[in-house]
Amino acid sequence: MEQENLENEQETILDETPQEVGFEDLGLAPEILEAVKAAGYETPSPIQAKAIPALLQGKNLLGTAQTGTGKTAAFALPLLSRIEFNGKDTSLLVLTPTRELSIQVAEAIQQYAMKLPKVHVVPVYGGQDIAVQFKALKRAANVIVATPGRLIDHLKRGSIVLDKVQAVVLDEADEMLDMGFMEDVETILSKIPKNAQRALFSATMPKEVIEIIDEHLGEYSEARIEGKTTTVENIRQRFLLVKSHDKMEALARVIEGEDFDGMLIFVRTKQATSEVSERLEARGFNVAPLSGDLAQTLRERTINRLKMGKLDIVVATDVAARGIDVDRITHVVNYDIPYDTESYVHRIGRTGRAGRSGNAILFITPRERRLLKTIEKATRQPIEAMALPSAEQISAKRVANFQKKIQDKLANASLDKFREILMKMTVELGTNVEDIAAAALCMAQEREPLFPKMEQLSTPKVRDNSDRDDMPEKPRKERKEGANGVEEGYLRYYLAVGRRDHVSPRDIVGAIAGEADISSAIIGRIKLFDKFSTVELPDNTDQSVLDILSEMTIRGNDAKFRLMTDDAPPPKERKSFKSKKDFGKKPKGKEKPFREFHGDKPFRKTRRFGRH
Numbered sequence: 001m002e003q004e005n006l007e008n009e010q011e012t013i014l015d016e017t018p019q020e021v022g023f024e025d026l027g028l029a030p031e032i033l034e035a036v037k038a039a040g041y042e043t044p045s046p047i048q049a050k051a052i053p054a055l056l057q058g059k060n061l062l063g064t065a066q067t068g069t070g071k072t073a074a075f076a077l078p079l080l081s082r083i084e085f086n087g088k089d090t091s092l093l094v095l096t097p098t099r100e101l102s103i104q105v106a107e108a109i110q111q112y113a114m115k116l117p118k119v120h121v122v123p124v125y126g127g128q129d130i131a132v133q134f135k136a137l138k139r140a141a142n143v144i145v146a147t148p149g150r151l152i153d154h155l156k157r158g159s160i161v162l163d164k165v166q167a168v169v170l171d172e173a174d175e176m177l178d179m180g181f182m183e184d185v186e187t188i189l190s191k192i193p194k195n196a197q198r199a200l201f202s203a204t205m206p207k208e209v210i211e212i213i214d215e216h217l218g219e220y221s222e223a224r225i226e227g228k229t230t231t232v233e234n235i236r237q238r239f240l241l242v243k244s245h246d247k248m249e250a251l252a253r254v255i256e257g258e259d260f261d262g263m264l265i266f267v268r269t270k271q272a273t274s275e276v277s278e279r280l281e282a283r284g285f286n287v288a289p290l291s292g293d294l295a296q297t298l299r300e301r302t303i304n305r306l307k308m309g310k311l312d313i314v315v316a317t318d319v320a321a322r323g324i325d326v327d328r329i330t331h332v333v334n335y336d337i338p339y340d341t342e343s344y345v346h347r348i349g350r351t352g353r354a355g356r357s358g359n360a361i362l363f364i365t366p367r368e369r370r371l372l373k374t375i376e377k378a379t380r381q382p383i384e385a386m387a388l389p390s391a392e393q394i395s396a397k398r399v400a401n402f403q404k405k406i407q408d409k410l411a412n413a414s415l416d417k418f419r420e421i422l423m424k425m426t427v428e429l430g431t432n433v434e435d436i437a438a439a440a441l442c443m444a445q446e447r448e449p450l451f452p453k454m455e456q457l458s459t460p461k462v463r464d465n466s467d468r469d470d471m472p473e474k475p476r477k478e479r480k481e482g483a484n485g486v487e488e489g490y491l492r493y494y495l496a497v498g499r500r501d502h503v504s505p506r507d508i509v510g511a512i513a514g515e516a517d518i519s520s521a522i523i524g525r526i527k528l529f530d531k532f533s534t535v536e537l538p539d540n541t542d543q544s545v546l547d548i549l550s551e552m553t554i555r556g557n558d559a560k561f562r563l564m565t566d567d568a569p570p571p572k573e574r575k576s577f578k579s580k581k582d583f584g585k586k587p588k589g590k591e592k593p594f595r596e597f598h599g600d601k602p603f604r605k606t607r608r609f610g611r612h
């Protein structure tokens, strides 16, 4: 499509969307509204308020949004409302860059489709036994959420047919590009019926993504969230990188580690307000939930109790916390990340009131890293990384609290009877007051141990492309080679695909990083030969990752990924590989590697810096 036509035809839905729009105002099907209600969503996120009406009208859509903004529901709710499912054909196709995302998106869509009997959602991704997928696809696959490589595989085998697709969504297009999937995406899009509705979501718009938009999106509306710049003074902002399943444990430790007066914890759904609040209560915190579900009087009472110091912690949704003005709030914790900068600024504005200084702590899961960068840009303030308090720090705080309680008792309670018992015990037990006090202390701390054993929470791994817009390139690490030509600390693996399969190093990095969801930065050198290639991976790579990779396909070919067990690099010492037959015919003796590089730098350069 010509650029000028495109500019005329596209309609931009910007920030004029009213803030107070509710899900019921958007025109969604009643079954979908029911599912939204069951999910506990109170109001549409900004990208949802903008994207849903356009998609419901059957328009194509370009969404500029990143993970954490609610973009899955932004496309799934209207498309599920609109598409006529017949229980047989594949009517909706969603392409995602990673297997993790395809599982997550498939689960979300299945949840939104819970009241639609004819909708069965199947995630399709590399790394899973293809026979398992055949079975699931045979039963019914009305919605397919796929990574491009594996989808191409199924298309070749005829196990997926796309000619009845009514809508296609390209999720995280810029990540697809980084994973080297663009050609596969082109191939797939060319097989989708011309009249199918199309939506593309991307956090950034590199040149290659714009080319896909020009080529495949046709006329489209645009939904984007404009990051307004705002400053937040007198609030110390920190973030904690944490895996989703560790969030609760991390929250409890943060609460214990911080010196706070009142604390407001933000979550996304009404259910989460009660869940988080109940779990904190079980750990002994003085906490209550606050959501739109509670009657106005009860909400007011909760806020009053917080004001008066009868309550220390409130767990709230955005809607319920609107307008809370309690000077005592020294801490705002964003347990679930807000959808956009504006709501972040609004949330943290609940602390640091009346000229006091406040604290804002933001929980970030690895996939949400980009949203962190967006917030930093828009608030023009860096958000410091914070570490979880250690067991020793928590122990010191508990001991100090305990001592404070004892001090209060000494000052206020009448202890004569207890002294009498103590004296009697020293005689009867033949011991001293010190030992008895130590035993009593030991008993008194049983529910909340003074020396807690705390499991180390794992540090989340972050894919290196998640911070690509803002971070300076990492300097290339000095890598030392061992005597066998393999880099120290690395092992060399074989892949049964080479130049003749039109495989590029980028395909290999993309497939490995995408299938196993590991950072491309840890991938070592890649050597490409005519009929096969080799890749070096750290020698401490998890067996679970290697298992996934052993099932990997690259450009539709079984990669037959396996460890090369001998010392020398191919092709010279090829004969001494453990199993000769693994390698097919012997490559010509003087065959030279096509290209050799480390996984990170040239990969990033050609993709990101060299070409746009």
Ligand code: AMP
Residues within 6 Å of the ligand: 040, 041, 042, 043, 044, 045, 048, 066, 067, 068, 069, 070, 071, 072, 073, 268, 269
């Ligand atoms: P996404 O950006 O699609 O990855 O969504 C991020 C998270 O937000 C998911 O856990 C969704 O369940 C949740 N979510 C999406 N829309 C809403 C909404 N309107 N209200 C509350 N939570 C939402």
